[in-house]
Amino acid sequence: MKHVVFSDVHSNLEALSSVLDDIKSRNLEKAKKICLGDIVGYGPNPNECIDIVLDAVGENVVIGNHDRSVAWRIVGDARYLAEQFIMNQYAEWVLSWTAKNLNDKNKQRLVELVKSDKYIMGEENLIFTHSTPIEPGRMDYIESSYDATMYFFGDKKFKGKIAFAGHIHKPQLYHYNNETTRIDISKEMPLGKQNERMSKKFSLANSESSLIVVPGLGQPRDKNNKTGYVIYDSDSKTLEIIRLPYDFKQTQEKMVGADFPELLIERLALGR
Numbered sequence: 001m002k003h004v005v006f007s008d009v010h011s012n013l014e015a016l017s018s019v020l021d022d023i024k025s026r027n028l029e030k031a032k033k034i035c036l037g038d039i040v041g042y043g044p045n046p047n048e049c050i051d052i053v054l055d056a057v058g059e060n061v062v063i064g065n066h067d068r069s070v071a072w073r074i075v076g077d078a079r080y081l082a083e084q085f086i087m088n089q090y091a092e093w094v095l096s097w098t099a100k101n102l103n104d105k106n107k108q109r110l111v112e113l114v115k116s117d118k119y120i121m122g123e124e125n126l127i128f129t130h131s132t133p134i135e136p137g138r139m140d141y142i143e144s145s146y147d148a149t150m151y152f153f154g155d156k157k158f159k160g161k162i163a164f165a166g167h168i169h170k171p172q173l174y175h176y177n178n179e180t181t182r183i184d185i186s187k188e189m190p191l192g193k194q195n196e197r198m199s200k201k202f203s204l205a206n207s208e209s210s211l212i213v214v215p216g217l218g219q220p221r222d223k224n225n226k227t228g229y230v231i232y233d234s235d236s237k238t239l240e241i242i243r244l245p246y247d248f249k250q251t252q253e254k255m256v257g258a259d260f261p262e263l264l265i266e267r268l269a270l271g272r
Helices: 013-025 046-057 065-075 079-083 089-101 104-115 145-153 248-257 262-270
Strands: 002-006 032-035 120-123 126-129 162-165 172-176 180-183 198-203 209-213 227-233 238-244
Touching: 013 046, 013 227, 013 238, 013 248, 032 046, 046 089, 046 104, 065 089, 065 104, 089 262, 145 172, 145 180, 145 209, 162 227, 248 262
Parallel strands: 002 032, 126 162, 162 209
Antiparallel strands: 002 227, 120 126, 172 180, 172 209, 198 238, 227 238
């Protein structure tokens, strides 16, 4: 069975459209599609992205920290005030903008998602979360082999599991066989040409456990401005990481028109 996994859409309609077009071109419409959260935040098309993502994945979506923060603003939950000390001023600006600009239907859908308390999903030996398998509601980041061990491999209940996470917007791959090994995705997948589609397959067959951090679909931060997603084939135990060009300039134009912070506009071209 094939699983199509993406994360951190962040209201970027052009990036989302590029990914879904690629999925369609590969005849993967029947594959199980899973979103690892953060449908909203940072970008200018929250309504469109909520509609498209939830139509594509159905119930196969977990809560991201930006989804949660917008929902808390909508319902007047004071917990969003504490996040002002965690998120930067630019993220905070867009969260407030998003809460104001969502239509009533999508306000309700986002609030219902957050009320579900679904920070992690699982099936057979697969785990899906926005942040970390251990205490996913804390929204910690995976950035190193130490983090991968502390938040996943170090817990015996996850032995033999394969986990997928997002949140950090940088693709990463870790294997565990008595010790944690990190595969350097930047070396395995060099930047290539601006308009070039990139993909690379990795075998997970010889690992006791594996942890995959998927690319940031709507706001890449690995110095590569291409959007991306992953495909996992459970029959062959193969992971494929895909990076795609998209029209980020169109996204930037929308952001300029809505008076978004300049830093958020510029970073789409830089991939950071």
